[in-house]
Amino acid sequence: xxxxxxxxxxxxxxxxxxxxxxxxxxxxxxxxxxxxxxxxxxxxxxxxxxxxxxxxxxxxxxxxxxxxxxxxxxxxxxxxxxxxxxxxxxxxxxxxxxxxxxxxxxxxxxxxxxxxxxxxxxxxxxxxxxxxxxxxxxxxxxxxxxxxxxxxxxxxxxxxxxxxxxxxxxxxxxxxxxxxxxxxxxxxxxxxxxxxxxxxxxxxxxxxxxxxxxxxxxxxxxxxxxxxxxxxxxxxxxxxxxxxxxxxxxxxxxxxxxxxxxxxxxxxxxxxxxxxxxxxxxxxxxxxxxxxxxxxxxxxxxxxxxxx
Numbered sequence: 106x107x108x109x110x111x112x113x114x115x116x117x118x119x120x121x122x123x124x125x126x127x128x129x130x131x132x133x134x135x136x137x138x139x140x141x142x143x144x145x146x147x148x149x150x151x152x153x154x155x156x157x158x159x160x161x162x163x164x165x166x167x168x169x170x171x172x173x174x175x176x177x178x179x180x181x182x183x184x185x186x187x188x189x190x191x192x193x194x195x196x197x198x199x200x201x202x203x204x205x206x207x208x209x210x211x212x213x214x215x216x217x218x219x220x221x222x223x224x225x226x227x228x229x230x231x232x233x234x235x236x237x238x239x240x241x242x243x244x245x246x247x248x249x250x251x252x253x254x255x256x257x258x259x260x261x262x263x264x265x266x267x268x269x270x271x272x273x274x275x276x277x278x279x280x281x282x283x284x285x286x287x288x289x290x291x292x293x294x295x296x297x298x299x300x301x302x303x304x305x306x307x308x309x310x311x312x313x314x315x316x317x318x319x320x321x322x323x324x325x326x327x328x329x330x331x332x333x334x335x336x337x338x339x340x341x342x343x344x345x346x347x348x349x350x351x352x353x354x355x356x357x358x359x360x361x362x363x364x365x366x367x368x369x370x371x372x373x374x375x376x377x378x379x380x381x382x383x384x385x386x387x388x389x390x391x392x393x394x395x396x397x398x399x400x401x402x403x404x405x406x407x408x409x410x411x412x413x
Contacts, residue, residue: 112184112211112243112275112299114335115328116149116320117141118156120371121170123383129166133380134173140378142181145328149184149318150174151213151277155252156322158367159188161386164196168203175207183210189235190215190247198238205239212236213245213277216255225261229269236270244272249279249303260288263298277320279303283310290315305331306357309350312338322370326377327353330409348410359403360396368392369400376401 122130122137141147152174153159153167162170171187178185187209189200197214204212214235222228236244250256259276266273275298278286290300302311305321308331324331334349360369371382372392384391 110183111317112149112186112245112301113317114149115147115318115324115331116151116184116186116301117145117147117324117328118151118154118303118320118322119174120322120325120367120374120382121153121157121159121162122381123386125383127384127386129162129170130381130383131169131173134170135177136380137378138174138177138181140380141325141328144378145324145326146332147324147328148182149186150178150182151186151188151320154188154213154247154277154320155249155279156325156367156370157188158386158389160191161389164191164199167200171200171204171209172207175209185209186211186213186245188213188215188247190217192217192219194231194234197235201235201238201242205242209242211243211245211274212239213247215247215249216253216257218253218255221253221255222257225257225264228255228257228262229266233269236272240272242272243274244270245275245277245299245301246273247277247279249277251280258282258285260285260292263289263292267297273298275299275301275317277301277303278311278316279320281307283307283314286311286316287314306350306354308353309334309338309346312346323353323357325370325374327356330411333409333411345410352407352409356404356407360400363396363399369396372397373400373404377404 122133124130187204189212191197299317302316302319305323337345368385369392375382
């Protein structure tokens, strides 16, 4: 990992590989790291988040995965961010302390979503109690209201947040409210915070208003294509950037209509990378063979601007 380097660009929301009987499969993480770096040019990861089924894993499993990603990512990855959010504050704190002990690059936390914070002060108080357990580790808020139901605007949350959480470094913004994101970026005059967008099919829109990068599941298997989109946007060659975004969207639109979630993401990653990701954990169920056949055919049919 690269200490002090700002988190930006693409961050793969990692999948949790599992054995056929549903146990976590640590043995393929090394191959997974090498694949991301060499085949997708992705050198940042976000571990134990939504794509990684973090809330379906035990605390011990989450620790084992965090340790393996940090270990295998040493000297290969720039950032290993560990999601330590949970419904229980003591569990969040335990995971935060563990992430600090294994020298993770950063930690991230979602809002608790059963007993929910109802305003900014309640949410910040919760986040502060987690962040304070890892006082030397960069802290990120994971904003995902479609799943948590916590719709406190990030713009509001950021006002004075450094006073409460000195380690606060930014937000994984997994919402379609681009007005909220734009207000955050507009107020971030000194560019002290990173804003990483989490809705893959709308990344180009977020880049246009100033997002620093993105955290998402598609960067596991379409990282190279999305990196080319970032390069086109930076040139700037907006027409080329749009082509990449439209083609990513074409694939996602197709699979979403078939039913697309974590189980299906695992199936896509398996057939693209050749690394067995295994089944999801219940209550999720395996992707159907019909889905796999149709999704593979669709992905193979796409002609990307780089000729691949």
